[in-house]
Amino acid sequence: xxxxxxxxxxxxxxxxxxxxxxxxxxxxxxxxxxxxxxxxxxxxxxxxxxxxxxxxxxxxxxxxxxxxxxxxxxxxxxxxxxxxxxxxxxxxxxxxxxxxxxxxxxxxxxxxxxxxxxxxxxxxxxxxxxxxxxxxxxxxxxxxxxxxxxxxxxxxxxxxxxxxxxxxxxxxxxxxxxxxxxxxxxxxxxxxxxxxxxxxxxxxxxxxxxxxxxxxxxxxxxxxxxxxxxxxxxxxxxxxxxxxxxxxxxxxxxxxxxxxxxxxxxxxxxxxxxxxxxxxxxxxxxxxxxxxxxxxxxxxxxxxxxxxxxxxxxxxxxxxxxxxx
Numbered sequence: 001x002x003x004x005x006x007x008x009x010x011x012x013x014x015x016x017x018x019x020x021x022x023x024x025x026x027x028x029x030x031x032x033x034x035x036x037x038x039x040x041x042x043x044x045x046x047x048x049x050x051x052x053x054x055x056x057x058x059x060x061x062x063x064x065x066x067x068x069x070x071x072x073x074x075x076x077x078x079x080x081x082x083x084x085x086x087x088x089x090x091x092x093x094x095x096x097x098x099x100x101x102x103x104x105x106x107x108x109x110x111x112x113x114x115x116x117x118x119x120x121x122x123x124x125x126x127x128x129x130x131x132x133x134x135x136x137x138x139x140x141x142x143x144x145x146x147x148x149x150x151x152x153x154x155x156x157x158x159x160x161x162x163x164x165x166x167x168x169x170x171x172x173x174x175x176x177x178x179x180x181x182x183x184x185x186x187x188x189x190x191x192x193x194x195x196x197x198x199x200x201x202x203x204x205x206x207x208x209x210x211x212x213x214x215x216x217x218x219x220x221x222x223x224x225x226x227x228x229x230x231x232x233x234x235x236x237x238x239x240x241x242x243x244x245x246x247x248x249x250x251x252x253x254x255x256x257x258x259x260x261x262x263x264x265x266x267x268x269x270x271x272x273x274x275x276x277x278x279x280x281x282x283x284x285x286x287x288x289x290x291x292x293x294x295x296x297x298x299x300x301x302x303x304x305x306x307x308x309x310x311x312x313x314x315x316x317x318x319x320x321x322x323x324x325x
Contacts, residue, residue: 032073036182049282100155140171150184200291
């Protein structure tokens with residue numbers, strides 16, 4: 001008996017271990033938006049973090065597919081079943097676009113990997129404009145024509161927030177969709193719009209340059225980061241919209257998905273990869289500089305979060321009248 005156990009042990013030790021799955025060609029990180037926006041910036045941060053920290057042998061290539069308001073990226077991922085070399089950096093578009101445009105896409109057709117952050121929204125105006133939310137609302141109400149509100153895409157997060165601002169304040173806005181948050185920021189700096197509801201990262205540089213002013217953040221609590229961004233203000237100095245008398249709250253997920261029908265081993269590789277990304281100095285620095293909420297969810301916790309977030313977004317879209325009939 002002892003001899004048999006010894007033989008079995010020897011055979012086990014002499015058998016080479018089966019290597020865990022890993023990509024054998026460059027991995028495409030798919031961005032459902034244009035250049036310069038928050039998704040593009042986050043994708044490039046991840047690309048740099050993976051390369052600098054040698055987290056993957058193969059390179060990661062950023063692929064911008066913002067056509068048709070992001071539908072290009074969603075349908076591209078849907079059509080890539082079984083391909084483990086494509087990963088989508090997703091946001092609330094995955095819920096909203098199928099509702100507003102009736103595209104044949106459902107996020108459940110993809111393979112969830114991880115939620116890696118939650119993104120804030122801030123109401124911004126030009127630095128030459130009103131200094132507080134109360135002054136901004138009063139100016140908008142008194143204007144002879146609706147204030148122009150810049151945003152990214154029609155019937156999406158920025159547009160929904162604009163509708164709720166109208167409902168909560170009685171002011172009227174003319175919503176102008178642009179290809180990216182970067183373009184919306186440029187239009188505000190040039191006084192082509194009176195305001196936008198960009199993510200912090202999309203207006204960061206023009207805020208630092210003193211060209212725009214944050215009026216409030218659409219969250220139940222202030223942004224946590226206290227390091228000064230400008231000479232006088234940190235992210236934590238921006239009041240919540242509720243503090244300023246307008247109770248509108250919204251957070252947007254930043255999550256990673258693979259195409260459908262990949263193997264559990266392939267999914268596990270990317271869960272591990274993006275967990276490692278969240279431990280890097282690049283990720284932590286990016287979270288603070290871009291005022292994102294760090295989070296890491298995977299497996300059942302991620303799916304539960306997505307189901308609840310999907311239901312919330314559907315409710316908001318229905319209330320705003322953006323669901324296609």
